Amino acid sequence: MQYQVNDPSLESQWRSLILFGKNSATYKFAFAKTLLELAERETSAVTLSDLAQPFARHLIEHLQQHDKQGSAATSKFLTACRQHIAGEVSQEQLLQQTEQLGFVNVLDAFQVVNGGIIPHPFYEQHRVHGKLQLTLTDHFLRLKESFHFQILPQEAEARWRLVETAWNLKINPNLLEVQYDEAASMFFIERDLMRRVDITSVRDALNGYQKGKCFYSFQDISIVAGSAQLCTVDHFLPHLNKQAHLPANINGVWNLVLADRTTNGHKSARVPALKYLQRLYQRNEFFIESKHPLAETIINQTGATREKRRHFLQRHYQLALDYSIHQWQPIVELPGSF
Secondary structure: OOOOOOOOOHHHHHHHHHHHOOOOEOHHHHHHHHHHHHOOOOOOEEEHHHHHHHHHHHHHHHHOOOOOOEOOOOOHHHHHHHHHHOOOOOHHHHHHHHHHHHOOOHHHHOOEEOOEEOOOOOEEEEEEOOEEEEEEOHHHHHHHOOOOHHHHHHHHHHHHHHHHHHHHHOOOHHHOOOEEEOOOOEEEEEEEOOEEEEEEEHHHHHHHHHOOEOOOOOOEOEOOOOOOOEOEEEEOOOHHHHHHOOOOOOOOHHHEEEEOHHHHHHHOOOEEOHHHHHHHHHHHHHHHHHOOHHHHHHHHHHOOOHHHHHHHHHHHHHHHHHHHOOEEOOOOOOOOOO
């Protein structure tokens, strides 16, 4: 038998840039949102002047909430953004600084994951009359037509908020505990007894890791409010088990997945079949490999090593099954993987 693999989808390649690209600064998130914003243009040619205004705007919006947007001690470009916020630099001057300083590293680094450029780059760089210019490729134009394109800005924003929260709160990652507010469907951090910091929507944070698919059925789901396909946040081991005194926190990130509403309604308070436990384990390891605050939270909740985390899931699965008795699986399950 000869094994074969398919190239990752365009959506998967885009999400790999957001989830696994390096985070020495948050420029890549601003650049990602800028590219998505410019997708509505009728032309594939993009100048640095086209990029400057939305790129600077996205960064300033975040600087006004969280001042630390990079791991370096200083940044001339971020200084210019801060000066603009303070009224010391005009809009015209800011855009000039953005063109000169804002894209020095991000254009080359954005499409690199694990040391190599993604198989289907979304833009190419070249010079026209001595000025740098981007050409959006057919891959990006096809990404624009995909079902999941409309939710990609929300996913980038969620990832951005997770990264900047960890930097600005100056919390040791090993002590960081992201919590889940079920009523508000939000991830948050408690700084002390009197202060809570909301980070991002649970749907926005989890969706990229599931590639916009239901955890159980692989049907397309949406995180857009009001959408007919708006997904639900599901407890893999049912929330009812909280009453059965399971040792672990049922509301922990490790136990939360996104599901199609109809599929989740059918699941109800039943425990998924064993094969989905392996899928949950793989999903959690996927979080951990992405190295952001949710990863540290899952490690804190389930164990410091792969073996400990596997044992943790097996133990709690068995305890939940002892109460639930019957295993469940969806009526419809499309082929797919995470």
